[in-house]
Amino acid sequence: MRNLHEVKAGQRAVIVDVQGSSRFLSRATSIGLTRGLEIEMLHNEARLPLLLFGRDTVIALNREDGQQIQVEVVA
Amino acid sequence: MTSTAGAEASIALLGQPNSGKSTLFNALTGARQRVGNWPGKTVEKKEGYYTRAGVHYHVADLPGTYSLSANSEEEIITRDHIASGGADVVCILADSSQLSRSLFMLADYAGIRCPAVLLLNLMDVAEKQGKQVDAAELEKRLGIPVVPFVAADLRQYEPFHEAVERALKQKTLIDTGSLTAKYRALEGQVYEQVLALLPAEGLGRYSADWIAAKLLEGDQAVQAAVEEQLSAEKKHELRTFLSQVSNGALETAGAKFQWVDELLDGVLVQSGKKAALSRFDRLATHRRWGKPLAILIILLGLIASFFPAAPIMLAGGMIPQLGAPIGAALSAIGAPQLLIDLMSQVVLNTLYFAVAMIGFVFGVNLVFGFLEEIGYMARVSYVFDGTMTRLGLQGKAVMPLVVSFGCTIGGAAGTRVIDSWAQRVLTIALAWVVPCAATWAIVPVIASLFFGAWAPLVIVAIFVVAGLHMLVTAKVFGSRLIRDEDRAGLIMELPPYHRPRWGALLRSILVRTWDILSRALRIIFIVSLVFWLVTYSAGGSPDGSLLYRFGRAIEPVTMFFGLTWQTFLAYISSMVSKEAALGVLGSLYLGAGSIFSSTLGGSGPQMATGLSEALLASLSAPAALAFIFAVTFNAPCLMAITSTYQETRSLKWTLRILAYYFATSLLLAAIVYHVAGLFL
Structure with a gap:
């Protein structure tokens, strides 16, 4: 298991857990980042937000917030 | 909800960002809309109405939010509006091209006992992606009307209206079992x-x-x-x-x-699957090329916005030429000279200013509204998120800031693509710092006159000060506009690109432009009139005017800021038109032409003959520097102030920004004057 921001571009991963304040949980889940969702990391570059694809949507996510999402890499 | 005058009903539009709420709202209400703020909140409120089959429908466009939690002012307002009975039926919009994600709003709404309709918007985009949606089956499962929909296509509104009527009559609630x-x-x-x-x-x-x-x-x-x-x-x-x-x-x-x-x-x-990022998107979100590409597109956009603007601005530019024939006609019927002056100077100039401004605002809104509409601005937001959040802004704010290098009016107008009102006000407050093109028409002339080869150093100093100014201004305004709990890290969707819907885009822009024009006319007229009155002098030379007497009287005060009465009056005039600063100096130092006509007459930033000598003879180098800084960091111009008022729709915030810039530019002038006095 690792944090979302450690997933390399091109890798696919399944979200195992999301942590943080209920405010963050609510924000992250309302855009679709919930347990069991398989995402694909599109960009993971220093100084840019994470860019991932899940639920048919390209989602930009603040890097620091990516540390609060645990994933299991699948490929 | 039934009254004697006829049936009434209230509709609220609910949906995540990019679900097409605004398109629907504009299509329904057309010009019958009112934009304000929610009482006591820094969130925009859009209301309108339409009539159909004898029923008067009030429409409220709720703020675009991802959920109905209480994480932001927007979400609380949205929820309170529905809970307080503000709507008889709620239209929930979903993006059909990203259905599973965007139905979260529906799930979050389920259990609220207010009739609802589900609109599967952007159906055309979904179909192009190979998606088919069985709306009838979904309707059966949900228990509320479900309408496949393209909000931008006015021919598709019949099923929408029927669904709303059905929801109202049958009080359809989502089956939450x-x-x-x-x-x-x-x-x-x-x-x-x-x-x-x-x-x-x-x-x-x-x-x-x-x-x-x-x-x-x-x-x-x-x-x-x-x-x-x-x-x-x-x-x-x-x-x-x-x-x-x-x-x-x-x-x-x-x-x-x-x-x-x-x-x-x-x-x-x-059926079929497309890559998540197109080739263009890989470039647009690239760590190295994303930013330069964004700047390039914004600059091209700025240039492009002159094409629709030019004919309008050109037409506006011809208005002052009507002065002579109208003046002749008026004097032929024996009108007093004062009335003729008022007509040819104030009224015509007001029209000219307003039309020229509207032309540019229209162009900027069209071009950047287009970039927003097709989905590109979200990419700009992504690549500039890190840079802009340092100022407390969102990534999109880079666009108005870049546009402001050309013209602050365009910068203020460009903030329309920013969806939060507070963010928009903050962006405008910062855009005023950016030295516009007119600054570069004045500053180098005076700088090279006084500092010769050292002039470029003045330019560098202006940029350094502008940078610091932005940091301070961001703090000052940010702390008042944006609550700490609303400063959250970026979580947003980059919507799929779709072809522009010119009809819908033009409609919404024309509605807003018309609204702006009527209000701008009033403001510009009042300010021009006041300015005309204080600069009016019967003889035509500046020394008969009130402003002249005022400037002379308070020179002891303005000298503290390094401003002589002449440069102070030029500084005051530069709030009306920055290009005018040199012309006003000319009329004051050389005693030729009135302040009013050199400010509004459009003579441009030329040095009148003999002005260089006069300036060198009467201004010290520190005083010249103080003047440069005072004018550069002053309010950009009357039209930018008006444009700021249009976009913030808050006289209070417009005046706050204005007062702030007035005070800080004088403060900067004072610092520059006294510090430079130690060395020069």
Whole structure:
């Protein structure tokens, strides 16, 4: 298991857990980042937000917030 | 809701960002809309109405939010509006091209006892992606009208209207049975335990089922409202129980998406699959090329905005030429000279200013509205997020800031693509710092006159000060505009690109432009009139005017800021038109022409013959520097101030920004003057 921001571009991963304040949980889940969702990391570059694809949507996510999402890499 | 005058109904539009709410709102209401702020809030409120089959429909465009939690002012407003009975029917918009994600709003709404309609918008985009949606089946599963829809296509509104009428008549509520079953299945039976503590009838429009889910999510506002209805004992029990629940929002969201996925099973059919990022998108979001590309596109956009603007501005530029014939006609019928002056100077100049400004605002709105509409601005937001959040802005704010190098009016108008009102005001406040093109028409002339080869150093100093100015201004205005809890890290969607809907885009821009023109005319007229009165002098030379006498009288004060009475008056005039600073200096130092006509007459930033000598003879180098800084960091011009008022729609904030720039530019002038005095 690792944090979302450690997933390399091109890798696919399944979200195992999301942590943080209920405010963050609510924000992250309302855009679709919930347990069991398989995402694909599109960009993971220093100084840019994470860019991932899940639920048919390209989602930009603040890097620091990516540390609060645990994933299991699948490929 | 029925009155003697005729039937009335209220509709609220609810949807996540990019779901097409504004397009629908504009199509429904056309020019019959009013934009303001929610009472006491820094969030924009859009209302309008339309009439159909004798029914008067009020439409409220609720702020675009991802959910109905209480995470931001926008979400609280949205929820309160529905809960307080502000709507008879809620139209929930979903993006059909990203259905599973965007139906989260529907899941979050389910359990609120207000009739609803589901609009599957952007159906055309979904079809192009190979997606088919069985709306009839979805309607059966949900129990509310479901309409496949393209909000930008006016020919498709019949089913929408029928669905709204049906929802109103049948009071259609979402069937929540299968959703609550998911909640009940949550680990530890937390849901049922909370539910047992709640009044079974719920609270107003909130059903007990909905409240229970929100309590698990840690929703403070809902908890406070519920506790008011509970006995002390039950309240204590509820608190104790909720304090043990962790990750509630994650659990309920899981349940909501399971429900959505079940709803869509067999309803949504996808054939073929496209890459997540197109080739263009790989470039647009590239770590190295994304930013230069964005700047390039913004600059091209700035240039492009002159094409639709030019004919309008050109037409506006011809207005002052009417002065002579109108003046002749007026004097032929024996009108007094004062009236003729007023007509040819104030009225015509007001028209000229307003039309020229409108032309540019229209161009900027069209071009950048287009970039927003097709989805590109979200990419700009992504690549500039890191840079702009340091100023407390969102990534998109880079566009108005870059445009402001050309013209602050365009910068202010360009903030329209920023969806939060508070963010928009903050962006405008910062855009005023950016030295516009007119600055470069004045500063180098004076700088090279006084500092010769050292002039470039003055330019460098201006940029350094502008940078620091932005940091300070961001702090000053940011702390008042944006609540700390609203400063959250970026979580946003980059919507799929889609072809522009020119009709819808033009319609919404024309409605806004017309609104702006009528208001701009009033402001510009009043300010021009006041300026004309204080600069009016019977003889035509400046020394007969009120402003002249005022400037002379307070010279002892302005000298503290390094401004002589002449440079101070030029500084005051530069708030009306920055290019005018040199012309006004010319009329003051050389005693030729009135201040009014050199400010508004459009003579341009030329040095009048003999002005260089006059300036060198009467200004010290520190005083020249003080003047440069005062004018550069002063309010940009009357039209930028007007444009700021249009976009903020707040006289209070416009005046605050104006006062702030007036004070800070004088302060900067004073610092520059006294510090330079030590060396020069």
